[in-house]
Amino acid sequence: MIPRTPFIQRFEQLPDELPIYTLANALLAGGELPLELSSPTDLALFFEALRHHQLVGLRQPKRDTQADAGYQIGCAGRIRQYRERSDGKLNVMLTGVCRFKILEEVKQSSGFIKAKVDFNDYVNDYLQETVEPGIIDDFKSELRQYFERNHQQVDWTVLDQQPVEKLINNLVLVVDLSVEDKQVLLEAPALKDRTLLFTDILINKVHPQNSPIIN
Numbered sequence: 208m209i210p211r212t213p214f215i216q217r218f219e220q221l222p223d224e225l226p227i228y229t230l231a232n233a234l235l236a237g238g239e240l241p242l243e244l245s246s247p248t249d250l251a252l253f254f255e256a257l258r259h260h261q262l263v264g265l266r267q268p269k270r271d272t273q274a275d276a277g278y279q280i281g282c283a284g285r286i287r288q289y290r291e292r293s294d295g296k297l298n299v300m301l302t303g304v305c306r307f308k309i310l311e312e313v314k315q316s317s318g319f320i321k322a323k324v325d326f327n328d329y330v331n332d333y334l335q336e337t338v339e340p341g342i343i344d345d346f347k348s349e350l351r352q353y354f355e356r357n358h359q360q361v362d363w364t365v366l367d368q369q370p371v372e373k374l375i376n377n378l379v380l381v382v383d384l385s386v387e388d389k390q391v392l393l394e395a396p397a398l399k400d401r402t403l404l405f406t407d408i409l410i411n412k413v414h415p416q417n418s419p420i421i422n
Contacts, residue, residue: 215285215304216260218326218333225264226252227312227320229277233389234265234284235401236332238303238376245296248318253286253297255319261286263301264324266309267386267393279309280394283326303376305332306393336372336398343371346402349409353382356412372398375405384408 228249234240244253256263266281284301291297306329312322347367354361366374375398379389388408395401 215302216262218305218330221283221305221307221326222260222262223323225260225262225283225307225322225324226255227264227266227277227281227309227322228252229266229268229320231267231386232265233267233379233393234282234301234303235376235379235393236282236303236305236329237372238379239287240265240284240301240303240380242299242301243296244299250297251315251317252319253289253299255315255321256286262304264307264309264322265301265303267390270386278390280306280390281309282306282393283324305329331397338371338399338402342399342402342406346371346406346409349406350378353409353412357383371402375401378405382409383412 228242230242232240244250252263262283262285264281265284266277266279268277283304283306285304287300287302289297289299305326307324307326308328310323310325312320315321350366351363369377375392379392384392391404391408392401395404
């Protein structure tokens with residue numbers, strides 16, 4: 208479930224078109240992603256979003272494709288705040304709202320992609336989801352082993368207090384994941400599926416000789 212605020216669109220208010228930003232990182236519904244924008248194309252995309260719904264469509268690039276090509280499933284991020292810098296760059300914070308599927312892409316004269324999108328398969332991004340405690344415990348166990356293996360110190364008192372959805376949303380940006388792994392997590396139908404998949408990915412990293420194959 209994404210954090211509800213009066214400023215985030217209701218599901219039925221989501222637009223039919225989005226400016227698309229392609230980045231090798233996954234934004235999940237309810238998560239946050241910082242961006243630094245500097246090129247004329249990126250700035251044009253930002254101001255296009257700001258003029259309309261304050262939504263940017265984030266999607267990941269596919270390997271061995273042209274620069275603009277990417278996955279068809281992404282997540283809309285709302286411009287929650289931004290800071291103009293004296294060097295002409297922008298620091299932007301996006302909050303994940305809802306996943307979408309790209310139906311059609313059109314390159315704009317200023318260089319960015321604008322796409323017709325469909326949100327209808329992802330209404331559960333607006334719903335409260337629960338995960339069985341045993342599944343969460345298994346996930347945290349593998350997570351602890353991952354951090355220990357990589358000699359990373361974390362405050363488990365803080366992590367244990369976070370809902371599993373928030374934990375996963377943050378860890379997608381922290382754990383060393385491939386674009387393919389992040390896309391698998393993004394496209395998981397529900398939070399329970401995402402937690403199980405993330406557990407399998409962590410097993411692959413901690414116990415590669417015994418890991419299941421993630422398709």
